[in-house]
Amino acid sequence: MLHPSYSDLMKVVNADVEEGDTKIVNSRYSIVLATSKRARQLIDGEMPLVNTVEGEKPLSIAIDELNKGKIKIIAEEETEEE
Known part of the structure; x- marks a missing residue:
């Protein structure tokens, strides 16, 4: 089960x-x-924006980053305008 x-x-x-x-x-x-x-970015070498535990999987790190507000989801309309 996913937490959160x-x-x-x-x-x-x-x-x-x-x-x-x-x-x-x-x-x-x-x-x-x-x-x-975000997990793919972490796999490709980006540094995590939250504290991690040895062996923690990239998807778990990405979920933790999203939950703590360290990353934001940008609506598609906004990315098309830029």
Whole structure:
């Protein structure tokens, strides 16, 4: 089982969204994509943004980073505009 849960992670990601605005993350799929992309970055040599334990897997590190607000998910519309 994933700890924290998907719903907890979605709350963290959407915490800065004002009421009435479109949420950044609406589904588990978005969480899975974001954490898998970050895990791939970690595998490719990026340094973790949180303290890690020897042998901790990249996906676990990515989930911890997202949960602690160290990484942010950017909506696709924002990346297309830039």
